[in-house]
Amino acid sequence: MPSGIPRTIGDVRDELELRFVKGHGTGNDFVLLPDPDGDLDLTADLVRALCDRRTGIGGDGVLRVVLCAAVPEAAGLAGRARWFMDYRNADGSVAEMCGNGARVFARYLVDAGYAQPGRFHVATRAGLRLVEAAVDGDVTVDMGPPRIIDGPGAPVTVADRDFTATAVSMGNPHAVCFAGDLDVAGLRRLDLTRPPSFSPVDFPDGVNVEIVVDRPAGVAMRVFERGVGETASCGTGACAVAVAWAARRGARPAGAPVEVEVDVPGGGLVVIWQPETVLLRGPAELVFDGVLRRAEAHDPVG
Ligand SMILES: N[C@@H](CCC[C@H](N)C(=O)O)C(=O)O
Numbered sequence: 001m002p003s004g005i006p007r008t009i010g011d012v013r014d015e016l017e018l019r020f021v022k023g024h025g026t027g028n029d030f031v032l033l034p035d036p037d038g039d040l041d042l043t044a045d046l047v048r049a050l051c052d053r054r055t056g057i058g059g060d061g062v063l064r065v066v067l068c069a070a071v072p073e074a075a076g077l078a079g080r081a082r083w084f085m086d087y088r089n090a091d092g093s094v095a096e097m098c099g100n101g102a103r104v105f106a107r108y109l110v111d112a113g114y115a116q117p118g119r120f121h122v123a124t125r126a127g128l129r130l131v132e133a134a135v136d137g138d139v140t141v142d143m144g145p146p147r148i149i150d151g152p153g154a155p156v157t158v159a160d161r162d163f164t165a166t167a168v169s170m171g172n173p174h175a176v177c178f179a180g181d182l183d184v185a186g187l188r189r190l191d192l193t194r195p196p197s198f199s200p201v202d203f204p205d206g207v208n209v210e211i212v213v214d215r216p217a218g219v220a221m222r223v224f225e226r227g228v229g230e231t232a233s234c235g236t237g238a239c240a241v242a243v244a245w246a247a248r249r250g251a252r253p254a255g256a257p258v259e260v261e262v263d264v265p266g267g268g269l270v271v272i273w274q275p276e277t278v279l280l281r282g283p284a285e286l287v288f289d290g291v292l293r294r295a296e297a298h299d300p301v302g
């Protein structure tokens with residue numbers, strides 16, 4: 001096959017019968033694959049084919065829904081969480097954590113009857129995460145402690161602009177770039193089609209890059225995600241932005257939590273920075289489901 005032509009789902013998988021659900025959190029969209037017993041061989045090629053927006057279902061990533069007991073990397077958490085969120089970026093790479101993904105994952109578990117509404121733990125590559133999901137409405141995830149990396153800042157170039165970024169780990173790496181000279185309209189105009197550049201010394205595993213401007217109440221951001229490109233929202237990115245922004249203004253949650261509204265192209269998220277952790281709150285929605293079948297072997301009408 002000539003290079004550059006996407007490998008379709010049929011190219012990478014003989015046995016095509018695959019159940020899926022499509023969901024999103026503030027426009028950060030995912031293909032969910034229910035795979036309780038861990039039977040699916042989820043290769044990078046299959047992830048890329050599923051996420052392709054022209055030849056696949058389309059998504060920023062894949063969320064495989066698998067029992068902790070069924071996968072060696074989560075078996076140690078099986079006593080404390082029933083389900084493991086196996087998250088993959090659209091390019092097939094594996095990431096430690098996905099905040100919007102965790103919210104959509106929890107929404108799926110509740111709607112599918114795999115978890116009771118309310119609070120429960122989900123296992124992720126970054127460890128256990130407590131989620132709170134009502135029957136409908138917002139989903140909140142306890143994202144764990146943020147880590148603002150001390151130092152002079154990391155040089156990052158994005159949208160033809162040079163920044164000294166604040167590096168923050170939310171389990172996965174973020175470079176938060178403050179564009180103090182821009183307003184929200186200026187942020188919207190930036191060209192984020194080309195990948196940011198940064199030093200591999202600062203970010204040896206790559207990085208998600210957020211550009212941030214002030215709003216009257218909180219901040220607005222855009223993001224170029226590692227392994228994806230620009231997305232409409234990034235939950236870990238919103239948390240990284242909120243703590244970096246609050247810390248710059250001298251607000252650290254000594255006693256009372258610090259709450260920051262984060263506007264993203266796909267909607268609004270709320271980040272609550274507490275002394276020991278960060279909560280991420282926002283909508284999570286399942287939009288359709290289906291079964292992938294090879295087209296020529298299936299009469300969709302009959
Ligand atoms: N969109 C996600 C982050 C997904 C992982 C990221 N692209 C990475 O490689 O670290 C979120 O909502 O947090």
